[in-house]
Amino acid sequence: MLNTLLPILLFAALGLAVLGAGKRFAMWRRGRPSKVDWLGGLMAMPRRYLVDLHHVVERDKYMSKTHVATAGGFVLAAILAIVVHGFGLQNRILGFALLGACVLMFVGALFVAKRRRNPPARLSKGPWMRLPKSLLMFSFSFFIATLPVAGILPEGFGGWILAAVLAVGVAWGVSEMFFGMTWGGPMKHAFAGALHLAFHRRPERFRSPHNASAARSSGLKALDLNDPNAPLGVEKPKDFTWNQLLGFDACVQCGRCEAACPAFAAGQPLNPKKLIQDMVVGLAGGSDKGYFGSPYPGIPVGEHGGNPHQPIVFAEGKGLVEAETLWSCTTCRACVEECPMMIEHVDAIVDMRRHLTLEKGATPNKGAEVLDNLIATDNPGGFAPGGRLNWAADLNLPLMSEKKQAEVLFWVGDGAFDMRNQRTLRAFVKVLKAAEVDFAVLGLEERDSGDVARRLGDEATFQQLAKRNIATLAQYRFQTIVTCDPHSFHVLKNEYGELGGRYEVLHHSTYIATLIARDKLDLGKHQSASVTYHDPCYLGRYNGEYEAPRAVLKAIGIEVKEMARSGFRSRCCGGGGGAPITDIPGKQRIPDMRMADIKETGAEVVAVGCPQCTAMLEGVVAPRPEIKDIAELVAEVLIESTNTPAKKRAVAKHEEVAEVHP
Incomplete structure (x- = not known):
């Protein structure tokens, strides 16, 4: 009896799974076109799963081992179950192999x-709470059903009663594993996740046989502002590219992004996990009543919904998310860094901001004023452009317009208008001169890099600023x-390239480490008693630079007292993504939370490497x-020496003058 029922159950589940897969794929394809390497992506998928994805999963040792046992056991058990029980190849060796796969899966399910x-x-929670039961039922049922195949029990053992019980167990297990994978059950992430890895929006994030280390891909994609048919950002779910929608559908709802998000911790109305699930609701159509995780702080579940053709942002009683949810993000990429499915939350948020800013002119609080300042004065503060070099009036800085070429172009940035950051700039100039670096600045020719405009969604202003800077830089060597x-x-390193500006760019901590x-x-x-170091998001998570700042501090005799959240898990200061400009309220301030992290170390000094973090x-x-x-x-520990060539020349000239005019 079992030999008759099992093939029917297996192939029925597989048939329904194929139909479900077609339905799911049709839903993803509602999004905009995106070029992918179809064959290459599928071929690379196993490596991306076993290497790149598992590298992130491995950070949680418990889940890493659980994932290996459960997922590995399931894949092996499913294939062998189809071969042994579906096609009837009841070989004793295959039977023992299937038993081993079921045991492995059962242990993982425990x-x-x-x-x-x-x-x-x-x-x-919700449907996810039944997942362990389904995994256990799948592995246990096939284990018992395979014992006769392995010769451990006689054929027909237990009679029709056991066969009926096993048939129910198998039906439960295979319906969850195959049917639920493509029709929206908890196992959906396995199917969508595999294809997401194959057709990822940023394939450069993955290792390849020709490149042993994955590239850090964190620059935002440029909009084609010359294409009248291209949407200016994302208004509706169907405005995302189809592989972005696929990526949202791959979410396993593990909440790692939620635990890492500074805005969520501060009580602002953002939860990256809920945001991705809202995009899935918009993809399929419906409401968020079926969501069983943490809500956006202060926003109850069950009051929002949508469909692929309806605006995402809540207005006139309809929509998936509130605008404040999108403006709460600091773009720190902590969510992206922690996501085991390698979903790109920040890209999605900025895409939706672009629509609000470019199409609706709905940048909140001081956002519109800052964008107007950038257009009028080339800096977000609205300061007179002619004052960009006032901080260095007594430093006699070499100008590129006069030198035409230099080894180093010192990009000053808009910290030039901030009195506190001017101390940092002057200190770095002191270091450059002490090392006799051949450098120059753009001076009044420099404009804002466009970072704030781009994070606030004003792609047009960003591209205008970037192209003007690129044209200026092209004049010099x-x-x-x-x-x-x-x-x-x-921005200069990772986002100007798409617009034609490709440069070697270094953070000053990296350059000082080189010197x-x-x-x-x-x-x-240095005589500081105790120092901790705060990793800037845009230096660390965005660009992978964690060692150079620490190497510099070590070189001047500082032993860093590391915070609990440091390195790639450093907590954001709250200054990125235009967050201080949009200023969405929460229960506490993000910098206050970061200062609590700092105080836990007992450090008396916080070393930083970013003007936003300083502020x-x-x-x-x-x-x-x-x-x-x-x-x-x-700069505080530079030793004034007369041994450098420049100092020797200065001393010799002084002595020569003294001889002429005693």
Whole structure:
């Protein structure tokens, strides 16, 4: 009896799964076209799953081992079950192999069940709570049904009663594993996730046989502003590219993004997991009543809904998300860094902001004023452009317009208009001169890099600023651009290239580390009793630079007291993505939370490498540790030496003058 029922159940489930897969694929294809390497992506999928995705999963050792056992056991068990019970190839060796796969899957399912007994708040519940039961039923049923195949039990053991019970168990298991994978059950992420890895929007994030290390792809994609048919951002779910929709559908609702999000922790109305699930609702149509995870802080579940052809942002009683949800994001990429499915949350948020800004003119609070300032004065503060070099009036900085070429182009950034950041700029100039670096600045020719405009969704202003800067830079010859601002660093390095500006760009901490390694600086030891280092998001998560700042601090005798959240898990200061401009309220301020992290170390000084971080952390009310940029700390321990060639020339000239005029 079982030999008759099992093939029917298996092939019925497979048939329904194929229909479900077609339905799911048709839903994804409602999105805009996107070029993908169909064959190459499918061929690369196993490596991307086993290497790149597992590298992220591995950060949680418990789930890593659980995932290997459960997913690996299921894939092997499913294939062998189809071969042994579906096609009737009841070979004893295949039987034992299927038994082993079922045991492996069963053990993994036990760990899933243990985690689900008292799940962390970040995990979604609802249908996900039945997943361990389905996994256990699938593996247990096929294990018992395969014992006769392996010769452990006689054929027909238990009679029709056991056969009927096993048939029910198999039906439950295969319906969840195959049918639910493509029709929207908890296992949907397995099917969508595999194809998401194959047709990812950023394939450069993955390793390949020709490139052992994955590239860090974090630059936003440019809009084609010359195409009258191209949407200016995303208004409706169907305005996303089809592989973006596929990526949303791959979400496993694990909540790692939720746990990492600074806006969610601060009580602002953003939860990246809920946002992605809202996009899935918009893809399929319906409401968010079926969501069983943490809501947006202050916004109840069940009051929003939509469909692929309806605007996403809530207005006139309809919509998937509130505008404040999109403007709460600091674009820190903590969600992207933690996502085991490698979903691009920040891209989606900025795409939706672009529509609000470019089509609706709905940038909140001071957003519109800042964008107007950028257009009128080339800087977000609206300062007179002629004052861009006032901070260096006594430094006699070399200008590119006069030199025409230099080894280093020092990109000053809009910190030039901020009195606090001017101390950082002056300190870095002191370091450059001490190392006798051949450098120059653009001076009044420099304009805002466009970072704030782009994060606020004003792609038109960003591209205008970028193209003008690119045209200016094209007039001169230089080897490297160096800047103290990670936001300018990121934009110049990763986002100007698409518009024709390709440069070697370094953050000042990286460049100082290079100068120290080349023995270009004569440094003493810093006397600070205890120092911690705050990793800027746009230097660390966006560009992978964690070691150079620490190497510089070590070189001047500072032993960094690391925060619990440092490196790739560093908490955002709250200053990115235009967040201080849009200023969406929450229960607490993000910089206050970061200062609490800092105080836990007992450090007296916070070393920073970003003007935004400096401003946000210094905005925390005292008492608090002192905030100092890395350039300031290095400048403080520079030893005035007469041994450098420049100093020797200066001394010789002084002595020559003294002989002529005794």
